[in-house]
Amino acid sequence: MSLHTPILAPSILAGDHAHLAASMEIVAQTGLSWAHLDIMDGHFVPNLSFGPQTVADLRKVCDLFFDVHLMLDEPQRYIEAFAKSGANLISVHVEPTYAIVETLEKIRELGCLNGIVLNPDTPAESILPFLGRVDLVLVMTVQPGFGGQSFRHDVLAKISQIDRWRNDRSLQFRLEVDGGVDAQTAPLCRERGCDTFVAGTAFFQAGDKLEFARSIEE
Numbered sequence: 001m002s003l004h005t006p007i008l009a010p011s012i013l014a015g016d017h018a019h020l021a022a023s024m025e026i027v028a029q030t031g032l033s034w035a036h037l038d039i040m041d042g043h044f045v046p047n048l049s050f051g052p053q054t055v056a057d058l059r060k061v062c063d064l065f066f067d068v069h070l071m072l073d074e075p076q077r078y079i080e081a082f083a084k085s086g087a088n089l090i091s092v093h094v095e096p097t098y099a100i101v102e103t104l105e106k107i108r109e110l111g112c113l114n115g116i117v118l119n120p121d122t123p124a125e126s127i128l129p130f131l132g133r134v135d136l137v138l139v140m141t142v143q144p145g146f147g148g149q150s151f152r153h154d155v156l157a158k159i160s161q162i163d164r165w166r167n168d169r170s171l172q173f174r175l176e177v178d179g180g181v182d183a184q185t186a187p188l189c190r191e192r193g194c195d196t197f198v199a200g201t202a203f204f205q206a207g208d209k210l211e212f213a214r215s216i217e218e
Contacts, residue, residue: 004174004195008216009034009067011178012058013049014200020054023204024062030209032217035064036178036198038144039082041072044096045145052078052085059086067091067198069117069178071144076103083110091115091138094126104133115176119144124158128165134173136196137162141189142179151180156192163193183215 012035015023027035037058040049055066068087072078075092076099082090090107094100094116107114115136116127120143127137139159142149163175177189178198186197197216206212 006190006217007034007174007196008032008203008213009036009065009176009196009198010203011036011038011198011200013038014204020050020058021061024058024064026204026209028062028064030213032213033065034067034196035062036067036069036200037087039068039070039072039078040145043073044093045071047145052081055082055087056085065089067176069115069138072096074098076106079103079107080110083107083112087112089113089115089136091117091136093117093119094130095119095122100130101133104130115173118158120152120155120179124161127162131162131165131169131171131173136174136176137166138176138178138198139194140179141177141181141185144179149180151182151185153188156188159189159194160192166193181216183212186216 010027012023038049040047042048065088067089068082069091073096090112104114113135115138116130116134117138118127119140141152141155174196175194176196177194181197181199182202
């Protein structure tokens, strides 16, 4: 079990895109401290979301911790723009071909925490070279690109493996999960070491968002 305090980070992708600021306000009013922002380029994933200007505009009206997830073919080209826009943490994927170590270091140089992300079918071993260089590991439990997908239970073994590496190496990164996370699947992840939970559809469709948040964070 992770020693980190559990955190729920609602995914704004599942909010009302005509009123993103209102979605952020819902997160804040629920008493949560993090918001997850999915940035998609239409290449690495088959969908588009929004860019750094949207993040900057949301930063003007919100003081939540911005957990920015770059689903981009060339994330290194955009980290400075997102850092300047108000991101607190920037996560990049392990799958594309680019200078990952340099990108992770640059994120920290820009004043943000950094994270490495892997897709459901990507072997856990792919992130081993980076574990000592990151503040967060994000394990996708759906194929990224669209919200509302079902949680992939086969990824639980991968989460357990990453948590073992964290403990064996006395590392302090947070272990985040994203995709199909709800009141039933979050405990399965927490049992395996997860401490940070991205929930989109389940959060914004919850009738009692405060109760949903408590089910995750307590």
